[in-house]
Amino acid sequence: MYWKLQFNKNNQTHQMLISICYLILKGLLQTTSDGRTKLMDFLDEQCMCRLYEKFILEYFKKEHPEVKASASQIPWDTDDGYREMLPVMQSDITLKQRDRTLVIDAKYYAHTTQKQYDVNTLHSGNLYQILTCVKNLDTENTGNVSGMLLYAKTDELVLPNNNYIMGGFE
Known part of the structure; x- marks a missing residue:
């Protein structure tokens, strides 16, 4: 069908x-x-991840019309403007209100953290990804761009709920 x-x-x-x-x-x-x-x-987890991303985006569009919600491409902030062969940088959700921007990277995992030597940590690739998006979006270093890793809640005992400031970015 x-x-x-x-x-x-x-x-x-x-x-x-x-x-x-x-x-x-x-x-x-x-x-x-x-x-x-x-x-x-x-x-499969990939299908559910995409559904999760779409749900969050549509939620903001419907419930918060005062915020411009989109899944936008973020251009690489290269010094000379040369971007050939650079991959597309696509946000899951970008929220804009006046001069503030929040980039949300929605994650749908069975395990939200990784565990090594009995210590739970965030997936480093997720941190690199969101920091790269924020840094490339805030080309003038205004500090008006923030990033969020938004994990779907699981039944795990350890759940991430932290704020970090890295290089002037929240």
Whole structure:
């Protein structure tokens, strides 16, 4: 069955209902009764990660119209403007309000931290990624750009909930 539908102002009110029908037909809804598990556990993590990112973006668009929410590309801040062969830097969510910008990198992992020698730490690649986005977006070093790693909550005992200031960036 073909599910690549285009929604516009004439049919967008049906988008959620059609999406629920898709989940039902694909067997992804496990139950309609109250409980802890709503989606089948066999959804792959990459699919759920993308759904998580999209949900957060659409949440801000709908619930916070005072903020401009987008998933934008961030240009590399090269000294000479030469960007050939540099990869695309894509934010999951970028929120702008007046002169302030928040870049959110949404993460959906079974384990939000890594553990080595009985010490839980954040994934270093995630920190490098968000810091790179923030530094390249704040080309004039105003300090008006911040970054956030937003992890989906898990049942783990250790959950990240920290603020850091690195190189003048929050």
